[in-house]
Amino acid sequence: MCSGRVDMAFVLRAFSKGVDGVFIGACHLNECNYTTQGNYQALSMVNIFRKIMQNIGLNPERLKIGFVSGSEANLFVEIAGNFVKKIKELGPLGIGEGIDKEGLKCKLEAVTKLIPYIRLVERERLRVPMKSEEEINNFFASDEVTRLINELVGDQLAISQIILLLRERPLSTAKISEILGLSPSEVSRHLNNSSKHGLVRYDQNLKRFAAA
Numbered sequence: 001m002c003s004g005r006v007d008m009a010f011v012l013r014a015f016s017k018g019v020d021g022v023f024i025g026a027c028h029l030n031e032c033n034y035t036t037q038g039n040y041q042a043l044s045m046v047n048i049f050r051k052i053m054q055n056i057g058l059n060p061e062r063l064k065i066g067f068v069s070g071s072e073a074n075l076f077v078e079i080a081g082n083f084v085k086k087i088k089e090l091g092p093l094g095i096g097e098g099i100d101k102e103g104l105k106c107k108l109e110a111v112t113k114l115i116p117y118i119r120l121v122e123r124e125r126l127r128v129p130m131k132s133e134e135e136i137n138n139f140f141a142s143d144e145v146t147r148l149i150n151e152l153v154g155d156q157l158a159i160s161q162i163i164l165l166l167r168e169r170p171l172s173t174a175k176i177s178e179i180l181g182l183s184p185s186e187v188s189r190h191l192n193n194s195s196k197h198g199l200v201r202y203d204q205n206l207k208r209f210a211a212a
Contacts (some may be wrong), residue, residue, distance in 0.1 A: 003027065003065070004038020006050045009115050011063060013039075016108045018097075021078060021087035024065045029133055031069070040136070044128050047140035051149045056107040057097055057181050059090055085198065086190065103179045110160035114153070118152055121152050158182060159190050159199070163211060166200055170208035 003026035014022050026045065028040040043065055050060035066079040090096045094104035111118075125148060128136050139145060161180050165171055173191065177184045191209055194200045201212045 002036060003036045004036060004040075008045055008118065009112075010053075012108065012115070012116055015058075015062075015093060015171050016112070018093065021062045021064070021091070022081065023083050024063075025076065025198055026065055026067050027071060028067045030131075032096065040128075040131065043136050043147070044122075044126070044140075047137065048118070048122055048126060048149070050152065051140065051146065052111060052157070055150065055154050056111065056161075057099055058093070058107070059097055061086060062090060062093065065197065069173060078170055099181065100179070104128035105182065106161050106164050106179065107157075109164055109196040110157050113160055113164075114156055117134045118153060121138055121149075123153065124129070136148070158186065159194055162187065162190055162194065166209055166211040170206050170210040171205050 003024055006024050009054075011022050011024075017135075022199055024042060026042050027033055029039055029043075046063060046065045050063055052181075053060045053063065066076075068076045068079060094101065099107070126140075126145070128139050135174050156182070162176055165176060167177060171179075173184055173187050175190075176182070177187045179188070191200055195202070198212050200209050202208075203210050
């Protein structure tokens with residue numbers, strides 16, 4: 001299968017099932033077996049998803065793409081071996097980042113719900129015309145792209161996480177902050193905005209926020 005067909009939903013499903021790291025093997029750039037240059041698409045997807053991982057507090061090194069041909073068995077073994085070693089150093093998903101089980105589940109569910117929106121942002125704002133690994137990596141490492149992703153996706157992810165938590169039970173700002181690893185001021189800002197849009201409400205009796 002062409003690496004270009006590896007959707008971020010596949011990566012997310014693996015993490016949601018408890019996998020600690022995901023490795024994507026692709027053809028060498030400019031040597032696509034299907035002449036679709038899907039390996040460039042895969043490289044862009046990995047860069048975007050690593051940004052999303054950073055946004056929700058997961059170590060982006062848990063996702064890696066490697067370029068290797070079918071005749072380079074030794075190279076594949078080396079790349080895969082180094083990746084496995086790195087994942088062992090990072091520890092289990094979530095635990096290695098100090099995220100508890102409830103928080104991890106909420107974060108991954110929030111990203112899952114936003115995948116269609118993330119794809120839209122990618123298609124309209126993050127198309128990369130460059131045709132080299134260095135150019136693509138530098139593009140996604142730029143402050144401008146980081147700011148763009150944080151503005152367009154970051155707030156949506158935070159709000160999605162908060163609403164998912166509140167659908168389970170009413171919570172205080174402090175508790176939401178503790179579970180998600182966000183600052184109380186960030187949580188308050190998202191709660192206020194969500195309240196204006198009728199997504200959450202404040203329960204005066206419980207002194208907690210709840211899903212509307």
